[in-house]
Amino acid sequence: MNFLASVIVTSALYAMMASGFVVIYRASRVLNFAYGDVILLAGYLASTMAGFIGGSSVISHMIILFAAFLFGLVIYTLLIKPMAGQPAYSTIILTVALGILMQAFAVLTWRGQMKSVRLDWRAYIVFAGGLRLSSTEIIIIVTASAYFIALFSFYQFSKTGRQMRATAENPLLASQRSVNIYFVTGLAWAISIFSAGLTAILAGANYGVSLFIGHVAIKAFAVALVGGLDSLRGIIPAAFLIALAELTANTYVNPRLANTIPFIIMIIVLMTRPWGFFGTEEEIERV
Amino acid sequence: MKKKNYQKSSYLKTSIISDMAIIAFDTPFRRIWAVVGLLIIAVFPFLVTPFFMHIANLIAIASIGAMALNLLSGNAGLLSLGQAGFLASGAFTTAIMTVNFSMPFWVTIPAAGVVGAILGFIAGLPSLRLKGIYLGLSTLAMHYVITYACSEYQFWSGSNFGIVIKPPSIGPLVLADDRVWHYFLWIFVGIVGIFITNLLRTRPGRAWTAIRNRDIAAEVMGINIGYYKVLAFVVSTAIIGMAGSIYVYYTKVASIEEYSFILTISYLAMIISGGMRSVLGSLMGAFLITSLPYSLIYLFGLFEVSGVLKDYFFSLQSALFGLVIIVFLLVEPLGLAEIWRRVRVYFELWPFRYKPLSIIKR
Numbered sequence: 001m002n003f004l005a006s007v008i009v010t011s012a013l014y015a016m017m018a019s020g021f022v023v024i025y026r027a028s029r030v031l032n033f034a035y036g037d038v039i040l041l042a043g044y045l046a047s048t049m050a051g052f053i054g055g056s057s058v059i060s061h062m063i064i065l066f067a068a069f070l071f072g073l074v075i076y077t078l079l080i081k082p083m084a085g086q087p088a089y090s091t092i093i094l095t096v097a098l099g100i101l102m103q104a105f106a107v108l109t110w111r112g113q114m115k116s117v118r119l120d121w122r123a124y125i126v127f128a129g130g131l132r133l134s135s136t137e138i139i140i141i142v143t144a145s146a147y148f149i150a151l152f153s154f155y156q157f158s159k160t161g162r163q164m165r166a167t168a169e170n171p172l173l174a175s176q177r178s179v180n181i182y183f184v185t186g187l188a189w190a191i192s193i194f195s196a197g198l199t200a201i202l203a204g205a206n207y208g209v210s211l212f213i214g215h216v217a218i219k220a221f222a223v224a225l226v227g228g229l230d231s232l233r234g235i236i237p238a239a240f241l242i243a244l245a246e247l248t249a250n251t252y253v254n255p256r257l258a259n260t261i262p263f264i265i266m267i268i269v270l271m272t273r274p275w276g277f278f279g280t281e282e283e284i285e286r287v
Numbered sequence: 288m289k290k291k292n293y294q295k296s297s298y299l300k301t302s303i304i305s306d307m308a309i310i311a312f313d314t315p316f317r318r319i320w321a322v323v324g325l326l327i328i329a330v331f332p333f334l335v336t337p338f339f340m341h342i343a344n345l346i347a348i349a350s351i352g353a354m355a356l357n358l359l360s361g362n363a364g365l366l367s368l369g370q371a372g373f374l375a376s377g378a379f380t381t382a383i384m385t386v387n388f389s390m391p392f393w394v395t396i397p398a399a400g401v402v403g404a405i406l407g408f409i410a411g412l413p414s415l416r417l418k419g420i421y422l423g424l425s426t427l428a429m430h431y432v433i434t435y436a437c438s439e440y441q442f443w444s445g446s447n448f449g450i451v452i453k454p455p456s457i458g459p460l461v462l463a464d465d466r467v468w469h470y471f472l473w474i475f476v477g478i479v480g481i482f483i484t485n486l487l488r489t490r491p492g493r494a495w496t497a498i499r500n501r502d503i504a505a506e507v508m509g510i511n512i513g514y515y516k517v518l519a520f521v522v523s524t525a526i527i528g529m530a531g532s533i534y535v536y537y538t539k540v541a542s543i544e545e546y547s548f549i550l551t552i553s554y555l556a557m558i559i560s561g562g563m564r565s566v567l568g569s570l571m572g573a574f575l576i577t578s579l580p581y582s583l584i585y586l587f588g589l590f591e592v593s594g595v596l597k598d599y600f601f602s603l604q605s606a607l608f609g610l611v612i613i614v615f616l617l618v619e620p621l622g623l624a625e626i627w628r629r630v631r632v633y634f635e636l637w638p639f640r641y642k643p644l645s646i647i648k649r
Binding site: 029031079082083086088089090092093094096097098099100101103104105107108111218221222225229256257259260263264266267270271274 | 360366412413416417419420421423424425427428429431432435438439442548549552555556559599602603605606608609610611612613616617620
């Protein structure tokens, strides 16, 4: 029972990270390798800000989330937009470079220490059947569910969300129907970095912020790919599958295999069904 | 009447033979400089301190790997994020063969090449179905699987700080001195460089260019796409495997901690800053990226920078890599080789400003 609960908590975090990849991939067909380092930086900032401002940590977390949203827009405007027309892998390598730049900044500032993010509510709750959850884990599950409901309904019902779906399907046609591609893509980057900030706060509260968090984000690639890089629906089952496989390997074999098993699943999916569980098949350019 | 010795233009090609000549030995002027360059490499070990000797050797090893990666990601256009994994496969093949079976180096280096080629074949198979980002991700997954296998070996062999490897030897001759290494390495760089240059101007190289530009058009022209894509992987990873093997012989220790994703990034930084699709660019990029951290150390020593910066040297180094990549991608995507070409063209045409019509962008 407790094992299942920890699988659900891990998969909630993975799902939120993977949603960041998917939102950007849908908008601009680029993978954001700087994602893990954004989470690292946001986590450190969140832990420092909370101590700096004092009082309730909710205010500082709100500031962090707002700043993350703006930071996404800034990255898009300064770095990604000028790369239009270059081959996709140049842009990917650019995000890699941005990532190591941010990581170096985080290490220089916080010296690679382990920090934890403070949430105000701290308790352990025992449910029926011996299930024991900490308050942080409950917050993670509730926030992730709320975030996904908000994201889905934004894509489904709002006008901008419809424009974003149109852009994801065919940017050329969408721009001819007077969708502002730059705005839509910039918004996608902002949403993605926002979700990175959210993940940073939640993961930082549960596991603590350390350099290891970047590696967790790379595992979220596997989640995004297994679910389908252009599919938001696929994230949740993929996150559950990968979290289950990883924690099983961690319990029964060893942690080294646990760190590798997401990539083994990813290779299997790439060999058999490269568009993922729910991705569109046309997304793969056939060779 | 005295015949004047005019400089031959490098654009005027009067025969197929002159068009096919390797560009470094094109004109008398270049031939002179090629000889001077070789002489510099030959006398270099007797002029410098061991510190610079060590850097020169590291540059040589890095340029082998960079040339191979450039062949794969630049010329064939197949994004590979598995460089560190392939290097690790060469390194650990060497470790297993020397420690467990005590094989000599003239067996292990080719064996590392063969293992690299097999892994490259496996990594290349997805390229039959996948393109671009998806292929990059599959090579990234390959990197994690290889490093996992290596870390299991390192864990069970009980050497957590790395496996110690004896220096290569033939009978009583032991390759231990950095100066002897210098000649060995640069001869190897020369062989690999000429091999790749020749490969690129024969059928496989032209096929890779065609596939990179437009794969459907290449297929229409009768190129077997699958074969040449896998061939690019096999050739490149075989060389990378040998480079990994030579690297552990040189540093005398194989540790999986070294082969992280950041190593892949530094190799990508080499080919981007040096110049995609250019052998000369790979050498320039390897020089720039490898010497950058050491010039930092040198500068720190010069200005007596103490404390914080020195302690966090490695993060500063990776920050520099990031900065170099971003600047080159935004300002000059074709890298140092392109800047070099432009400078050359400027002086060749001086005092005129316009290029001859037949100028080929190399």
